[in-house]
Amino acid sequence: MTIVTLCGSPVPGTPAGNLLAYVGEWLGYNGHAVQSLAVSDLPAEDLLRGRAEAGAIAAAVATVAAARGVIVATPVYKAAYSGALKALIDLLPDDTLHDKVVLPLAVGGNPAHQLTLHYALKPVLDAAGVRTVLSSLYVGDKHLRVRDDGLLVLDPGIESRIAASLARLLGALASPSAEAAEAPPVVLKPIPRSARTVRCGA
Template sequence: MATVLSVSGSPSATSRTARLLRHLDGRLAAQGHEVIPLDVRTLPPEPLLHADVAHPAIARATALFERADGVVIGTPVYKAAYSGLLKSLLDLLPQHALAGKTVLPLATGGTTAHVLAIDYALRPVLNSMGPAHITPGWFTLDKDITVGDDGSLTLAPGPAAALARVTDSFSGALGGRTASLAATA
């Protein structure tokens, strides 16, 4: 199947966003995709903030985008927009780093007042990077994500079903993309 890069733009080591992505990674892997997680917070801050694309860690992250057939972008919403950490990474990637790729945008936040952050803040930036397709994204309220003492994740039933649908739609779009790539090879 496809190679999926799963990017968490959360600066927090105990991030609900990152845990939600890792949960969805499992669903995508079970559907046959190779999933590569990338937590932007693990990149070295100085090369990231100085856009040092020659730094080995930044070059490796860029290569992961090049290798991927699809990209899941997850971010917490701060001040009605995606995280500054994610913005730092997106800014240093080549202009068309998403060219030909299928993209799934996801966001988490504390209030429904931020539900439009995907469509009005994140989607335009992703679109400017030339993806073949941006699938419908999903916003999940923090209160609907519970993390157990053992690190396990539980989602409220409604959001769990919605996330399963958008993830399956993304997976289906990847299947079509990889099939069309194979036909042209």
């Protein structure tokens, strides 16, 4: 069972990408297969011109199609999620997300934009036929800090909320026939800092 982390930031090294790197390492520490995908790694011209047949775009679509679960993280710009992320979602074939469980995450600087995912991204995912869209989680970028050694440090409260969201994701993946609200959560072992190897951009 593979989980894809999809970063919607159009540039690398952003808080949204750092958060996904942290989440991916945490899942891997708990024995889950994780593949990372970032729209910033895709050729911008192919993405914006909708060239679904281009090599890198086709490979990204295949990666999403092969996953059981998808964790999407996007920066919030002026109360909207990333346009580059929307461009990639538009290139997914109609049935790509039908059997998926998706956890949407957002990182932004304005707490007033917490509902961006619910009112903007979730309808798009619903329209794409996602089987289960879990409750979204908005993280203020001030709660994410990259240390001098490149390790990302989260506020304890944010870390607890992310752990709860990941537990719901894993529970929904483990019980595909159950409704998301009924699926039993899966407990994640905390990852000690001494075991972390992924370094983030500042």
